Amino acid sequence: MRFQIPIGPQHPALKEPIGLRITVEGEIIRDADIRLGYNHRGIEKLAEQKTWIQNIYLTERICGICSHSHTTCYVQGVEKLMELQPPKRGLYIRTLVAELERVHSHLLWLGVAGHEAGFDSFFMYTWRDREIVMDILERISGNRVHYGINTIGGVRRDLDELQVKYILDSLEILRKRSEYYKNLGTTEPSFVARLAGVGYLSKEDAIALCAVGPTLRASGVPMDVRKDDPYAVYDEVPFEVCTADTCDVLGRAVVRIKELFQSYNIIEYLLKNLPAGEIAVKAPRRAKPNEVVSRYEAPRGENIHYIKSNGTDKPERLKVRAPTLANYAATIKMLKNGFIADVPLIFAAIDPCICCAERAVAIVDARTGQEKVVPMNILKQISQKISANKERKREAEWPL
Amino acid sequence: MKIGVFIPELLRHLFKKPATVDYPFEKLEVPKDFRGSPYLRPELCIVCRACERDCPAEAIEITSVNEAEKRFKMIIHNDRCIHCAQCVDSCPTEAMLMDTRFEISDYDRHNLKMEWEYVRAVVKLKSEPKT
Numbered sequence: 001m002r003f004q005i006p007i008g009p010q011h012p013a014l015k016e017p018i019g020l021r022i023t024v025e026g027e028i029i030r031d032a033d034i035r036l037g038y039n040h041r042g043i044e045k046l047a048e049q050k051t052w053i054q055n056i057y058l059t060e061r062i063c064g065i066c067s068h069s070h071t072t073c074y075v076q077g078v079e080k081l082m083e084l085q086p087p088k089r090g091l092y093i094r095t096l097v098a099e100l101e102r103v104h105s106h107l108l109w110l111g112v113a114g115h116e117a118g119f120d121s122f123f124m125y126t127w128r129d130r131e132i133v134m135d136i137l138e139r140i141s142g143n144r145v146h147y148g149i150n151t152i153g154g155v156r157r158d159l160d161e162l163q164v165k166y167i168l169d170s171l172e173i174l175r176k177r178s179e180y181y182k183n184l185g186t187t188e189p190s191f192v193a194r195l196a197g198v199g200y201l202s203k204e205d206a207i208a209l210c211a212v213g214p215t216l217r218a219s220g221v222p223m224d225v226r227k228d229d230p231y232a233v234y235d236e237v238p239f240e241v242c243t244a245d246t247c248d249v250l251g252r253a254v255v256r257i258k259e260l261f262q263s264y265n266i267i268e269y270l271l272k273n274l275p276a277g278e279i280a281v282k283a284p285r286r287a288k289p290n291e292v293v294s295r296y297e298a299p300r301g302e303n304i305h306y307i308k309s310n311g312t313d314k315p316e317r318l319k320v321r322a323p324t325l326a327n328y329a330a331t332i333k334m335l336k337n338g339f340i341a342d343v344p345l346i347f348a349a350i351d352p353c354i355c356c357a358e359r360a361v362a363i364v365d366a367r368t369g370q371e372k373v374v375p376m377n378i379l380k381q382i383s384q385k386i387s388a389n390k391e392r393k394r395e396a397e398w399p400l
Numbered sequence: 401m402k403i404g405v406f407i408p409e410l411l412r413h414l415f416k417k418p419a420t421v422d423y424p425f426e427k428l429e430v431p432k433d434f435r436g437s438p439y440l441r442p443e444l445c446i447v448c449r450a451c452e453r454d455c456p457a458e459a460i461e462i463t464s465v466n467e468a469e470k471r472f473k474m475i476i477h478n479d480r481c482i483h484c485a486q487c488v489d490s491c492p493t494e495a496m497l498m499d500t501r502f503e504i505s506d507y508d509r510h511n512l513k514m515e516w517e518y519v520r521a522v523v524k525l526k527s528e529p530k531t
Contacts, residue, residue: 055456057456057484138434156489
């Protein structure tokens with residue numbers, strides 16, 4: 001006997017609105033369907049009406065947690081369009097903020113994972129320690145969440161000696177605390193038992209379904225944009241790509257804890273080798289007609305921005321592919337043959353950011369590859385035509 | 401593996417001070433370069449409109465009051481402001497600055513509006529307006 005259970009768009013287990021339709025047989029999930037579009041804000045369209053400078057702050061507001069990754073991705077693309085080479089010191093500070101953001105995002109995720117696994121004191125402790133990173137970010141950029149440190153051609157704020165010392169001191173505390181989580185998260189038997197074996201995603205499936213970020217690396221695929229296609233100063237910084245081979249939520253937690261330590265090493269390296277000089281170059285107001293694809297390894301995975309310019313001071317098109325969108329297909333695979341009680345945990349394990357992923361959909365003809373712009377009234381007519389012949393839908397019953 | 405690895409940490413936290421502060425009575429100090437609300441120093445404004453052009457939230461509005469006397473009026477709509485400090489970066493004469501206030505909420509959005517009426521300043525530009 002199969003039942004369909006709708007979870008969301010508003011549900012206490014979900015932090016943001018998303019619709020999950022789950023087909024169950026008893027307690028076991030047989031099929032899952034994700035419905036998007038409850039949080040669409042039309043950011044891509046708005047970006048076409050704003051100048052290059054204004055769009056930095058718009059792309060920053062795509063996501064609250066990985067705000068720096070979206071601006072860096074956008075700014076890198078625009079710098080390529082304008083043929084600018086930011087100075088070394090600017091790139092170092094940009095990378096420093098990126099790694100601090102990764103630390104804060106991973107600590108946040110650890111807390112959420114602890115919360116979803118029913119380990120709330122762990123949640124409280126990680127979030128308390130996350131405040132240390134937030135304080136660093138506030139001190140160097142002027143704000144806790146939207147740092148606004150990027151500008152076209154470099155960064156907006158310089159670091160001074162006091163700030164460098166403050167970051168290094170805070171890093172020591174963070175290292176000590178993370179060492180504790182490393183031992184605790186991997187030895188506390190109840191926590192490990194809750195995470196192990198949940199949301200299995202084999203290596204082959206992870207590659208076939210185009211998973212990104214820690215979800216992919218937890219399935220044993222060492223893929224990281226920072227290593228594969230180095231941007232900013234990652235080609236100079238020594239670090240390792242962290243992987244796990246358990247292919248479950250435990251592996252995803254392990255990957256994130258390992259990445260925390262890699263990030264601490266990177267931050268320390270960047271601060272100790274900070275070159276002197278300018279932090280930004282002057283940017284022109286217009287960009288020549290061209291198009292560019294920019295990639296960035298956000299804390300959640302690979303982030304892609306496609307930018308097209310037409311010679312004016314505004315972009316003609318800005319397309320954002322957030323990491324969460326790439327992980328949805330893998331999530332459905334992970335949910336299948338699991339238990340209903342594991343849904344929040346599996347879903348939280350990809351670190352979903354629904355706001356990031358809500359993008360407009362283009363209708364592409366699969367045979368010719370042509371894109372079509374369809375106005376709303378035509379779309380309604382099409383849907384009426386399709387549903388008019390379907391008797392089954394009219395007689396559909398509420399499954400519960 | 402050991403049972404109850406977490407217990408010593410839990411017990412230690414019984415005797416620690418809370419991580420939070422007693423907010424309305426005790427306030428944390430904001431850092432030096434905190435981005436609060438923007439304000440104008442009218443004696444330095446040359447009405448180049450760089451801030452109005454670059455503001456991502458369209459929160460700055462400069463209108464001409466009297467063309468002959470070169471009187472202008474600037475309105476900052478703080479209800480729209482996203483506190484990015486781009487106006488401070490764009491200003492060529494350092495007439496725009498950020499303060500460090502963070503408790504700026506109000507029951508009415510119109511109360512957040514700030515206005516200045518001033519005569520255009522004659523300030524020699526040190527450099528070209530930043531973009």
